[in-house]
Amino acid sequence: MIGEPAQHFVSDPHWAWYIVFYFFFAGIAGGSYAISTLLRWRGNAADEPAARVGYYLALPPVLVAPILLILDLGQPLRFWHMIISTTPDSGPFMFKVWAPMSVGVYGLLAFTFFAAVSFVHALALDGVLRIRLATQLTRWLEGNRGLMFHAVGAVLGLFIAGYTGVLLSVSNQPVWSDTWVLGALFLASGLTISAALIQFFGYYRADTQPSAGILTVFERLFAGLEVVMILVFAFTVVAAGTASIVFGGPWALLWFVVFLGTAPGVIALFTRGLNPPAHPEWWDLRPARVPIESSTPSVEDPAATADEADRAEGARDAPGTDDSGESAAPATATATSTRTEPETRRAPLSAWLPPWRAALFPAMVVIAVFSLRVAVIISIH
Amino acid sequence: MEITPGTTYGFFTDTSVCIGCKACEVACKTWNQLDSADQFFGDGYDNTAELNDQNWRYVQFHDEVPDAATSQGNGAAFLMMSDVCKHCSTASCLEVCPTGAIIRTEFDSVFIQSDVCNGCRSCMAACPYDVIGTANVPNQYGTMGVAQKCTLCYDRLQDNMEPACSKACPTESIQFGPLDELRNRATQRLETLHQQGVTQANLYGHDETVYGGLNAFFLLMDEPEKYRLPNAANAKMPSRNNVGGYLGALGAAVLAFFGGLLALRRRQEKVEEEAASTPSGADGASSNNGGAPAATETTPGGEGQ
Numbered sequence: 001m002i003g004e005p006a007q008h009f010v011s012d013p014h015w016a017w018y019i020v021f022y023f024f025f026a027g028i029a030g031g032s033y034a035i036s037t038l039l040r041w042r043g044n045a046a047d048e049p050a051a052r053v054g055y056y057l058a059l060p061p062v063l064v065a066p067i068l069l070i071l072d073l074g075q076p077l078r079f080w081h082m083i084i085s086t087t088p089d090s091g092p093f094m095f096k097v098w099a100p101m102s103v104g105v106y107g108l109l110a111f112t113f114f115a116a117v118s119f120v121h122a123l124a125l126d127g128v129l130r131i132r133l134a135t136q137l138t139r140w141l142e143g144n145r146g147l148m149f150h151a152v153g154a155v156l157g158l159f160i161a162g163y164t165g166v167l168l169s170v171s172n173q174p175v176w177s178d179t180w181v182l183g184a185l186f187l188a189s190g191l192t193i194s195a196a197l198i199q200f201f202g203y204y205r206a207d208t209q210p211s212a213g214i215l216t217v218f219e220r221l222f223a224g225l226e227v228v229m230i231l232v233f234a235f236t237v238v239a240a241g242t243a244s245i246v247f248g249g250p251w252a253l254l255w256f257v258v259f260l261g262t263a264p265g266v267i268a269l270f271t272r273g274l275n276p277p278a279h280p281e282w283w284d285l286r287p288a289r290v291p292i293e294s295s296t297p298s299v300e301d302p303a304a305t306a307d308e309a310d311r312a313e314g315a316r317d318a319p320g321t322d323d324s325g326e327s328a329a330p331a332t333a334t335a336t337s338t339r340t341e342p343e344t345r346r347a348p349l350s351a352w353l354p355p356w357r358a359a360l361f362p363a364m365v366v367i368a369v370f371s372l373r374v375a376v377i378i379s380i381h
Numbered sequence: 382m383e384i385t386p387g388t389t390y391g392f393f394t395d396t397s398v399c400i401g402c403k404a405c406e407v408a409c410k411t412w413n414q415l416d417s418a419d420q421f422f423g424d425g426y427d428n429t430a431e432l433n434d435q436n437w438r439y440v441q442f443h444d445e446v447p448d449a450a451t452s453q454g455n456g457a458a459f460l461m462m463s464d465v466c467k468h469c470s471t472a473s474c475l476e477v478c479p480t481g482a483i484i485r486t487e488f489d490s491v492f493i494q495s496d497v498c499n500g501c502r503s504c505m506a507a508c509p510y511d512v513i514g515t516a517n518v519p520n521q522y523g524t525m526g527v528a529q530k531c532t533l534c535y536d537r538l539q540d541n542m543e544p545a546c547s548k549a550c551p552t553e554s555i556q557f558g559p560l561d562e563l564r565n566r567a568t569q570r571l572e573t574l575h576q577q578g579v580t581q582a583n584l585y586g587h588d589e590t591v592y593g594g595l596n597a598f599f600l601l602m603d604e605p606e607k608y609r610l611p612n613a614a615n616a617k618m619p620s621r622n623n624v625g626g627y628l629g630a631l632g633a634a635v636l637a638f639f640g641g642l643l644a645l646r647r648r649q650e651k652v653e654e655e656a657a658s659t660p661s662g663a664d665g666a667s668s669n670n671g672g673a674p675a676a677t678e679t680t681p682g683g684e685g686q
Contacts, residue, residue: 009609011431011511013502038638042645074500074515074526081480086497094481098620101479101503158634166626170619171506172473177617180625184633191637217644225636274644276651 005241008174012381018072023164023373025061025068026108027190028197030161033058033115035194035218037154039211041147050211052122054198058157059119062112083109100167107159114153121146162187168376175380178240182376185229192222192262193369200362203354213276219365221274223265230258230372246379254375261368264361382558384541386487390533391596392547392555393563394463395570397582399554401426401440401461408549409438412534414521432464433514437531438546439464441608462599462608463546463555466491466512466531467586470593473619474504474513482528489560489596490533495520498527507619509592509611533597560596567600574600591616 036054039047070079082105085094096102121141124134141149165182176182195218202208202215237243247255272278384390406429410417416435427442443460472491475483482497483504493504493513505513505528513530520529534544542548547557556563567587574582585605586595590613605612 004614007606007611007615008509009511009611010509011433011505011514013506014515015502015506034637035641038641038645042642044649072501074502074528075498075524078480078497078499081482081497081499082501085481087481087484087494090481094479096479096481098623099477099479099503100623100626101477101501105479158630162630162634163627166623166630168506169622169626170477171503172509172617172619173506176506177619177622180622181629183626183630187630187633188637214644214648217648218641221640221644222637225633225640229633274640274647276648 006174006178008172008177008242010172010174012173013171014381015072015377016381018068020370020373020377022065022068022072023186023377024370025065026164027161027186027369028194029058029062029065029115030111030157030159030187031190031192031194032198033111033118033150033157034154034161035191035198035215036118037150037157039214040150043211043214046210047214048125049205049207050198050202050215052126053201053205053208054194055115055118055122057194057197057201058115062108062115062160066108066112098170100163100170104160104163104167107156107163111153111156111160114149114156117141118150118153158187161190173380174240174242175237175246175376178242179233179236181229181232181236185226185233185376186373188222188225188229189369189372192219192226192265193365195219195222196362196365200354200358203358216268216277217274219361220265220269220272223262223365224269226372227259227262227266246375251375251379254371257371258368258375261364261366261371264364382543384488384538384543389489389560389596390538390558391468391490391560391563391598392465392533392544392557393567393598393600394465395554395556395567395600396460396462396602397570397574397579397600398552399440399461399463400552401442401459402551403429403440404549404551405438405463405546405555406436406440408545409531410435412537412545413437413532416518426459432466432510432512432530434516434520434529435514435518437465437529443603443607460601460603460607462601463550464510464608465546465597466533467510467592467598468531468533468596469591470589470596471618472592473507473509477503477507477619479503486533486535486538488533488535488538490535490538491596492532492535493528493530495522495524495527495529500526500528502528504528509616511609531597560594563598567598570600585610592618 032054036051036058039051039054043051066079070076073079082094082102085091094102095106117137120129120134121137123129124138140146162183165184165186168176169180169182171177195215199212199215199219202212234243234247237246268277409415415437426444427440429436429439432439441460441462441464444458445460446458468489468491472483472485474493475485475491479501480497480499482494482499484492484494486492500515502515505515513528515528516525519525520527534542534546537544543557547555556566564587567584571582571584579602581602583601583604584598585591585601586598588594599608599610601608601610
């Protein structure tokens with residue numbers, strides 16, 4: 001399969017940092033929407049809070065993304081020329097199904113709509129948004145119709161996470177056009193970072209604790225997929241003779257970072273497969289609010305006070321939750337225990353900062369996923 | 382000559398008679414009001430360096446001056462070629478342009494509409510010949526940042542004038558005319574050169590093997606790669622990666638989806654197992670040795686697409 005090296009006599013399009021960040025945000029937005037939809041569809045009731053975290057996570061990046069794209073244009077104010085045709089005597093809309101940039105513009109618009117609706121829906125479910133529109137929306141998205149809506153949104157989300165790689169490949173650039181796997185690679189990578197970020201932000205929301213285990217497994221799965229895609233990518237560019245451009249020199253360091261971030265997941269995939277984590281206490285998510293004790297709480301040990309809150313929360317969890325390391329009494333669906341809900345206060349700063357175990361792995365994944373995009377996009381310049 | 386719309390026009394550039402005078406560059410820049418080449422202390426005679434937003438004709442110089450003792454050179458001491466947009470029949474730039482700025486004119490040339498282009502640079506990513514550039518200075522319409530390249534002097538053609546470069550070329554290395562007429566001339570010229578013993582002469586882009594046929598095609602004095610022209614095997618359209626790219630992404634999505642379902646199922650199984658074995662409820666600490674052996678659990682369909 002390794003024949004003549006591919007010839008490339010092209011100049012590069014100077015797609016640089018705006019585009020790197022756009023790819024990064026598109027992956028997060030689409031990936032978290034897709035994971036949240038999977039949790040809502042096939043998870044159990046205790047996964048709902050984590051799903052909401054994902055839907056909250058999906059909207060901000062997809063709002064920033066078009067701004068980055070517009071700023072990257074040579075004539076930013078003409079961005080709408082990709083939607084409305086300005087060539088004389090041509091149809092009103094501009095659309096080329098064979099040009100990924102054209103398809104992507106519409107995909108991004110459509111997904112932004114779904115992400116916004118799901119964001120508002122999550123706010124309504126959380127009781128943050130109490131306007132009439134919110135309750136109407138909640139009613140409209142109940143049951144199967146809601147699932148269908150989110151499924152369509154998830155497909156669009158996966159599209160915007162993946163089409164970016166296809167866009168790079170539909171060119172004549174070295175490395176990019178020597179492979180067909182960039183779309184798959186960026187999709188897998190987007191899912192990896194989304195699972196890590198949902199778990200990380202779940203730290204700030206104690207009722208996501210039951211989902212910590214499954215999110216860890218998802219990270220493993222997606223990290224494994226990502227590594228497989230990297231290997232296929234490497235194989236295709238080696239066959240084309242352009243591997244040194246993307247893997248050589250300073251980029252080798254970035255690829256090392258990429259493997260560092262995905263290695264824990266891949267190793268866990270080999271040792272545990274898709275089974276729930278062996279050490280769930282590692283993924284213990286602590287709330288950012290601590291209960292007020294009658295005695296002065298010891299801020300040096302938020303663990304003790306947090307456990308109290310955990311147990312109180314645990315009594316309300318639905319049956320069949322993940323192995324969360326706490327000894328929950330069988331859920332009797334009584335929200336009222338013999339003691340009243342402890343008063344909580346905003347935790348001191350030390351409790352707002354997540355424990356290093358909760359922060360380290362997502363940080364590694366974020367850096368790894370970002371490095372992947374830098375290596376693929378910037379190396380051809 | 383009468384230049385009639387509806388006919389395919391182009392260039393036949395015969396590099397065997399190019400003297401490297403760069404009259405074509407000067408004429409092109411004069412007519413199109415482009416900036417002068419900013420490479421001043423360039424290497425050798427090639428101080429234009431590339432085609433870009435301000436260089437729409439660029440004379441390539443390839444120094445192959447032989448050792449004086451070995452040969453006279455036989456027309457190969459310098460390979461000189463006036464490079465230009467090839468106005469491909471199936472143009473990569475036109476294919477990927479998301480605004481529809483790149484069109485085919487009534488003279489079958491490839492033209493970028495400066496008022497439509499938004500400077501996304503997809504065409505730059507697509508062009509296999511490194512022809513297109515974006516303007517860092519205002520163009521003649523006062524617009525910055527849009528893609529620019531040879532227009533085949535569209536404005537001159539509409540006024541029945543041949544392009545500036547072919548008009549200025551003193552050796553008729555650059556010939557302009559209807560494409561079929563140019564192709565006939567080219568095959569005759571090639572025949573003549575071969576009979577004279579110039580066997581390295583070859584035609585590039587004169588038939589459909591390269592991008593459906595180049596409206597601006599060449600007679601070269603060496604392999605195409607020497608002139609930074611991809612050979613027929615490497616002359617590929619960007620859209621070739623559409624199907625593979627989307628299918629690959631779909632495959633990854635499917636794998637991720639089914640893997641996710643499997644993970645959820647494993648969790649459910651473990652919970653049911655715990656519920657069955659310890660009826661009083663989950664006792665998290667001791668439940669780790671349940672589940673299927675880890676060795677058989679690998680990502681389903683672990684190989685990528």
